Amino acid sequence: MVDIMVGAIPPAGPPASVTRPTTTGVEAELLNIRNPRQRITGPKGRERRKQFRQDPAGGKVLTLLVANGNILPKNLNTRDYRVVLRFVKK
Numbered sequence: 001m002v003d004i005m006v007g008a009i010p011p012a013g014p015p016a017s018v019t020r021p022t023t024t025g026v027e028a029e030l031l032n033i034r035n036p037r038q039r040i041t042g043p044k045g046r047e048r049r050k051q052f053r054q055d056p057a058g059g060k061v062l063t064l065l066v067a068n069g070n071i072l073p074k075n076l077n078t079r080d081y082r083v084v085l086r087f088v089k090k
Helices: none
Strands: 028-034 061-066
16 A cells, blocks of 8 residues: 655654765864873772773873764764864864
């Protein structure tokens, strides 16, 4: 069975297809900047974390807020992506 609607409006709700930028960047707000993780020794001199992580000595950890999360790739947490930042003064 096929429903044929002449002059019908699209249903209410979010758009069916999400637009993703191809060559443009993603605008984000910088929320916080902190130093990299330090070595944390627990009892008996062992590392407290379950997975050992070594951050670069001169690195910084940035917390970013992307206002429209729909433009981010769905599989962003798979580590298949490299992030390139460009800072522009307001």
